[in-house]
Amino acid sequence: MFRFATTSVRMGAQRLSAVARAGMPARRAFSSATSGSAGGAATGAAMSGAWRWAAGLGAAAAFGYVSMGSVHAGGVDYEAVRKAIADTLEDESYDDGSLGPVLVRLAWHASGTYSKKDGTGGSNGAKMRFFPEAFHGANNGLSVARNHLARIKKQFPEISNADLWTLAACVAIEEMGGPEIAWRPGRTDDNDGKLCTPDDRLPDAAQGADHVRAVFGRMGFSDREMVALIGAHCLGRCHENRSGYKGPWTRAPTTFSNMYFTELVGNRWTRKNWDGPLQYEDPTGELMMLPADMALLHDPAFAVVVKEYAADEELFFRDFAAAFAKLLELGCDFDGPSTTTKAVTAAGVVTAIVGAIIGYNYMSSSRADSSATSAPLSSQP
Numbered sequence: 001m002f003r004f005a006t007t008s009v010r011m012g013a014q015r016l017s018a019v020a021r022a023g024m025p026a027r028r029a030f031s032s033a034t035s036g037s038a039g040g041a042a043t044g045a046a047m048s049g050a051w052r053w054a055a056g057l058g059a060a061a062a063f064g065y066v067s068m069g070s071v072h073a074g075g076v077d078y079e080a081v082r083k084a085i086a087d088t089l090e091d092e093s094y095d096d097g098s099l100g101p102v103l104v105r106l107a108w109h110a111s112g113t114y115s116k117k118d119g120t121g122g123s124n125g126a127k128m129r130f131f132p133e134a135f136h137g138a139n140n141g142l143s144v145a146r147n148h149l150a151r152i153k154k155q156f157p158e159i160s161n162a163d164l165w166t167l168a169a170c171v172a173i174e175e176m177g178g179p180e181i182a183w184r185p186g187r188t189d190d191n192d193g194k195l196c197t198p199d200d201r202l203p204d205a206a207q208g209a210d211h212v213r214a215v216f217g218r219m220g221f222s223d224r225e226m227v228a229l230i231g232a233h234c235l236g237r238c239h240e241n242r243s244g245y246k247g248p249w250t251r252a253p254t255t256f257s258n259m260y261f262t263e264l265v266g267n268r269w270t271r272k273n274w275d276g277p278l279q280y281e282d283p284t285g286e287l288m289m290l291p292a293d294m295a296l297l298h299d300p301a302f303a304v305v306v307k308e309y310a311a312d313e314e315l316f317f318r319d320f321a322a323a324f325a326k327l328l329e330l331g332c333d334f335d336g337p338s339t340t341t342k343a344v345t346a347a348g349v350v351t352a353i354v355g356a357i358i359g360y361n362y363m364s365s366s367r368a369d370s371s372a373t374s375a376p377l378s379s380q381p
């Protein structure tokens, strides 16, 4: 009934290529600077060593920043990994046509085990690959996501599973029309399940606001961040054979939107009459809410935020992007640069521009110097 929303995929693809394009001027600056100096020699337009150095430094610094800082940090071509994830999201034979929602759930469950009390849990280690975490009831069905990403890992063995799982969720959200999520690499993989957390860290869908606050509070989230994060239920569905619950929260489960909130506030929700666990249904019986979802409506403080997000999708996207980036970094101790890959890429572009300006200014002043002295540029030191 629900098919993959190709329009949002296209939107996402445009964003992805926009990011890829953002890196290109730097690369072009590098190659044109290189060929510029070579071409200059070939045409006899002699360049000073200093000019070559200045132009080369500006452009190479720019290229190097983009290249080493983001695109190939740690030997991983992150843009290529992003593309491999994006290209394999769509699968007509799976659920609503996309693996995106289950990839988001994988990253959330890997990260949501974190406890700020003792620093245990979190996405670092990719601990869900091991017993007992792989078999925790809350993680039922996530082998689909883990196995899918294991195939991508084979293509890019240098990326850690922990980085790949978290990056995949960001790419999936963006490809499904959601906000860009700040993400940075640096997670490592554990070799065994010794650091798996107990089977009580993730929220129980049957419970209410106190439980939601206790679980997300343990991770360090505010009320507002909790509501924003649970807004990811705009994606995907419940599967009877995984959680016991059944059905999607929205009619567009492969599009990231604020529809979870608009459905929550816009419907009259009643108890579903069935043999399964207590869940709620809309008047058509097609959409569902978990008891924990209903808690967002019934708790006065949560309800204020729910209404804000229902009325303002941009606000939801902004808050969600910040909270989700925070979630993916819980318990991670990054050695690398304290910035995002995208920020590094953007910084590379800025450096390229600065480099080009420095080079241009140097060239102008060198030309002025050379015309003043009439000395050939190539003879200058």
Ligand code: HEM
Binding pocket: 101, 102, 104, 105, 108, 141, 203, 204, 205, 206, 212, 229, 230, 232, 233, 235, 236, 237, 238, 239, 240, 242, 243, 244, 245, 290, 292, 293, 324
């Ligand atoms: C009170 C908090 C939460 C509860 C009780 C809860 C519970 C659940 C349950 C029971 C399912 C159905 C699993 C299945 O049957 O396949 C589910 C699915 C999902 N959850 Fe949550 N969740 C919570 C918070 C979150 C958060 C914070 C995120 C992400 C930031 C998230 C993302 C998802 C996604 C994307 C799915 C759909 C997966 C799919 O389609 O395969 N959830 N959740």
